[in-house]
Amino acid sequence: AITIDEGIEGYREEAVKIASENCRILGVEHYTISFKDLYGYTLDEIVKKIRDSGSNLTPCSYCGVLRRKALNILARKIGATKIAVAHNLDDEIQTFILNIMHGDPIRITRAGPVFEEEREGLIPRVKPLCEILEKEVTLYAYLKGIKFQENPCPYAGEALRNDVRNMLNRLEEKHPGTKYTIFRSAEKIREKMRESKPEINLRTCKICGEVTVGEICRACKLLQNLSIQK
Ligand SMILES: [Zn+2]
Structure with missing residues (x-):
């Protein structure tokens, strides 16, 4: 198993310990691998830089990209052939709605439960819990006495995802089954989009050598914005 230590004081230590x-x-x-080791800065330090630079990006937009890259690097290093992530149904539909809200529907095709294409250097991700509601995952953990971190990330409240999450919970409460139907709709849309999707040419990042669609990967681009390229 792999845990990424993003470096969030007063929060992440507990999660790493429980894992x-x-x-x-x-x-x-x-x-485990930390942002500090890999990028030279903890997420807390990066957040400070984001704020100093006056950027309107949230901590989560940095964390998500940097964590994804860290997972791929460590998985490859230990010889893993798949990365199983714990995203549940709630996470999946939040991402789907967020992609629509961001005007980035093309990303819907890439956000599916299984990353089908196997590309060199890119470890395929699978999501075995993606059809299970978050509260059922939580209930199962309680029933089985599996320890997990109950406090949310201190940065999560700032993200748009949090509002989407609350909105979907309200909808589900008033109209049970809504979450499942959104999930199914996302699957259908993804399937259709994949059929017509042009082949993406993957290249290697000019800076770090990781697989990317552009010249420079998103992680390097984000770090460049803060002028902390390592
Ligand atoms: Zn890069």
């Missing part, structure tokens, strides 16, 4: 403890109970080898 490590769960791995020990299960007899699974546990690897």
Whole structure:
């Protein structure tokens, strides 16, 4: 198992500790990698730089991109052939709605439960929990006595995702089943879009050598914006 330590003081230490403890109970080898090691800065330090620079990007937009890259790097290093992430149905439909709200529907095709194409250097991601509601995952953990972190990330409240999450919870409460139908709609749209999607040419990032669609990967671009390229 892999855990990324983003470097969020007063929050992430607990999660890393719990993950490590769960791995020990299960007899699974546990690897961690930190933003500090990989990029030279913790997320807290990056957030400070974002604020100083006056950028309107949220901590989450940095964290998401940097974490994805970190996962791929460490997974490749330990010889993993797949990355199973714990995104649940709530996460999936939030992402779907967010892509629409951001005017970025093309990303819907890339956000599916399975990353089908196997490309060199890019470890395919699978999402075994993607059809299970977040509250059912939580309930299962409680019933089975699986320890997990209950506090949300201190930066999460700033993100648009949080508002989408609350909106979907309200809808689901008033109109049960809404979350499932959104999920199914997303699947249908994704399928149609994949059929007509032009082949994307993947290249390697000029700066770090990771697989990317452009000349420079998003992680490097974001770090460049803050002039902290490592
Ligand atoms: Zn790069």
